[in-house]
Amino acid sequence: METQQVVIAGGGPVGLWLAAELRLNDVSVTVLEQRTEVDQRSKALTVHPRSVEVLACRGLHERFLDESLRISTGHFANLADRLDFSVLDTPYPYTLFIPQARTEELFEEHARALGATIRRGHRVTGFTEQADAVTVRAEGPEGPYEIRAEYLAGCDGTRSTVREAAGIGFPGTPSRYLGWLGDVAFDNPPPPGFNRFTEHGGLMVVPLPGDRWRIAGTDPSSATTEWPGDFTMEELRQKTIRIAGDDFGMRDPSWLSRFGNATRLATHYRLGRVVLAGDAAHQHYPTGGVGMNVGVQDAFNLGWKLAATINGWASDGLLDTYHTDRHPIGEQLMEHSRAQTYLFHGFTPEGLALRSLLSRMIPRSKEFSDVLAGRLTALDVAYPAADPDAHPLTGARAPALAFAAADTDLFALLRADGYLLLDLTARGVLDDRGGDRITVRGGALDQVPDGWEDVRAALIRPDGHIAWAGAEEDDAELAALVDDALATALGRR
Template sequence: MHPQHVIIAGGGPVGLWLAAELRLGGTSVTVVEERTQIDGRSKALTIHPRTIEVLASRGVHRPFLAEGLPIPGGHFAMLDDRLDFRELDTPYRYTLALPQARTEELLQEHALALGATIVRGHRVTGFTEHEESVRVQVEGREGAYEMEAAYLAGCDGTRSTVRTTAGIEFPGTPSTVLGWLGDVILDSPPPPGFSAFTLHGGAMVAPLPGGRYRVVGVSPGSLTAEWPGDLTMDELRNNTVAIAGDDFGMRDPSWLSRFGNATRLAAEYRRGRVLLAGDAAHQHFPAGGVGMNVGIQDAHNLGWKLAATLNGRAPAGLLDTYHAERHPVGAQLAEHSRAQTALMTAFSPEGLALRSLLSGMIATEPAFNRTLSQRLTALAVGYPATDPTAHPLTGTRSPDLAFTGSEKGLFARLRADAHLLLDLTGGHLGDLAAAQGIAVHAATLDHPPTAWTKVRAALIRPDGHVAWAGEDRDDATLFMAADKAIAASVAR
């Protein structure tokens, strides 16, 4: 066993992004994926702004931008008025419509190019944890075998074998709503962005590659905990006609499916040498298209911490902060998904009135629109500072700061294997460039955001969140504070 090796169970978007981050951090990795090839039936269709920022921070966003369809907003609970992303503090003020299958292809290319090993047609069946390693049982095409690694990451979905074997509890609530979807040909498709909500239910229509469309919705008959059998084309058509008054000439389904609102959150994201990310850690109703995005953001938080731990760059306790930071995000995801589910199943006259009220607030109250947009897109995610005297920026996501005289913003300068010290003093902190494990960029900010106008130096984590910021006008005091922050963030 290589002392820095990690095994990832699950080769979906979350496992693939984690593999790439580990490789960038100098760690060898093997991804074990049960599917022999990428599934063409894409559960996820949406890439949110924060996830595009994550991709941009590693310089791999351009293919996604080139192929995805930008949509300057998103829906909240299928309300008539869509959220407007055009005022968000990001270069990417839109969602990208891109099928998960293509997202996986691009992420797989990225991981393979970095040297990750991806084993398809094999599945993790269990493991035994030892003091310095994990022995992982795998079922392959030619039988069972074992692999050994320093850590095992479970990115293997809501029915996670890794989570179950680890004995990590997955508390929550069972499904009480069954939504439905069909990927079909529409001979007379509705206008782009179509959605409808009536006493008979709610439905949305989204374009797919190859001339297909996804019709997805809920109806009064969806309010059941009993499995009614597989979705049929007749049921899909009848539901759509009842809601929209038209079936849009639907035919030739390539996928018909139901999905529930079971909502669960892993009690621990880390137990010893086992870690969870994505659907293995949180399950929820797919409202707003956030699931894959939150999972990739889990991996983005975990990857640099795990690599730093294995390579001896991490301060004590760094890996424990993965649970501390991401578990609350999972809890918020569950809360938001439940809230949207309640609105998406409000078929009574009173429910329709509530929906109309909230929809109107999105359209007429900019602050309400902005708050919901920031939460849906994960741009509002921050990690509370442990020091109550820390600068207010500590733990927040840094925007793509622009630097005077440079076309490269902050995202283009982030690295998976090192913190970045922004020296905004005019170069007075240059001696810190020799500090172990960090990069230094001396510059001045071009049109800084309000919260950054007085900042003279900042330490940015590999995932783009602020580890420390200082405003001291005295260079010697600022130097000592920056050196202290570096010492707390990087093992020496």
């Protein structure tokens, strides 16, 4: 029987990113993807700022920056007033507009270059878990076969075979609204950034490569629990005329689709030797274009923890923190998705009034807009600290700290297979704390961000979140605290 350390069910962006993270840790991995080629009908088009930071942490961001349209604003439920991303605390204060098909191609190229085995036309059909392994049943063009692995990752979508076979619950609410979209050509395209929302419905139009356009929207007839059948070009045309007053000369559809707002969250992100990520763990209405981003960030959190567990340098219970870190993010995703779904279907006078009121608050209330932008971009994600007395930065995303004496930033210094220890004492107090899984970087910061004023040392996880931060002024006591933090992080207690 074939053996691998990890088998991943699903070769979309989430599964491919997880495969690459595992290979950066020298973990053998096979990805089984049912599709024989990349689906050119791109569900996702947006890479949000935190996801660009994730790409930068692995040196992949330049490829995306070169091929993408940068958009410095975002929307909440397609409200008229947009969120200003240009003021966000990130080197990438914009979303990247790039079809999911191209994202998937770049991720697959990245994973293959690192040595991941990717089998298209293969699918997981079930598994049997043992105490020290999992036997994965699969089927390919030449018939059924089995792979013995240490762990099985379900990145196989909302109808996940892995999740169902593991008996992991997927509670939530069924679909009560339907959205629709069409990828078409226009003879008379609308102006850039075109969107409308009236009592007749709401829609937005965005450009696609090859002089094509995506038009997506909702309307009063979308409030239904009945499936009305396949979406047609004539329906798209009539809905567009009713909402926008013009069909813009639409023709030659390459994709027409309806989608519902069923909202569900897995009860466990990890159960035994099975882990879930992406749509296998959470299903929601595609509001704000966050779905793929949340899934990739799941994989970014999971990859190093799974690898550390397999390679024997994980602290006790590290893999369990994947669920405690990411399940609350899934709960927040459900809340924001449901709220936006309600606003997306506010076609009554009362609904339009609510939309107008909330829209006007965006430019008038910085706190309100910052909360929405932080959630949408995932720049505000912070994981719970185990120690209630921990420094307030513990668990937060580390910003792109720049060092005064070097042309580099924190993202470029991160490693997938170990921690980064920042020595901000300016005296090299912690220079000798480096090791197999620890890289020490010392020196003064070029600029000190808010909240970092008292920090003299910080331990950064492979996924860019802060494992520990210390403000102790006495050098000897600071060094002792660092030793304690390293022992905890590396499971040496």
